[in-house]
Amino acid sequence: MLKITMKMAAGVTTFGLEGKLAGPWVRELERCWRSATSMQQVHPMCIDLSSVTFIDEDGKVLLGQMYREGAKLVATGCLNKCIVAGIMRAEEQKG
Numbered sequence: 001m002l003k004i005t006m007k008m009a010a011g012v013t014t015f016g017l018e019g020k021l022a023g024p025w026v027r028e029l030e031r032c033w034r035s036a037t038s039m040q041q042v043h044p045m046c047i048d049l050s051s052v053t054f055i056d057e058d059g060k061v062l063l064g065q066m067y068r069e070g071a072k073l074v075a076t077g078c079l080n081k082c083i084v085a086g087i088m089r090a091e092e093q094k095g
Contacts, residue, residue, distance in 0.1 A: 001025070004032055012044045018051040021059035030062055037069075045071040049080050063087050068094075 002025035003018040013036060021029065037045070047066055049055075052075075055063070064087045067073055075084040 002029065004029055006032065006036060008043070012046055014046040014048055016048045016051070020054040020056075021049075021052050021063075022054055022056035023058075026056070026058040026062050029059075033066060033071075047071050047073050049073060049075040049084065050077075052080060055080070055083055060087060064091050067091050 001019045002021055003016075005016040005018075007014050007016070015029070015033065015036075017029070019025070033045075045066070047063065049063075060083065063073060063084070067087055068091050073084045073087065075081045
């Protein structure tokens with residue numbers, strides 16, 4: 001289960017995620033993100049992973065795509081910080 005909360009403040013759109021970013025929830029997050037980016041002006045995007053308990057491979061791929069397209073990934077906790085750092089390194093090596 002993944003809870004997705006979207007809020008706009010100070011010109012930044014933040015997606016707050018709670019739970020597991022895995023399985024069908026990856027597609028749901030992508031759908032929400034695509035919907036928000038298509039309707040919005042050019043606002044910075046922030047993906048808050050502070051309350052995420054698990055990220056599967058598809059979730060990591062989606063986060064990499066979001067990062068590549070300009071989203072800021074925010075994480076707390078050792079595991080999520082390590083996952084975000086790995087995604088950022090991988091994307092920077094591609095670029």
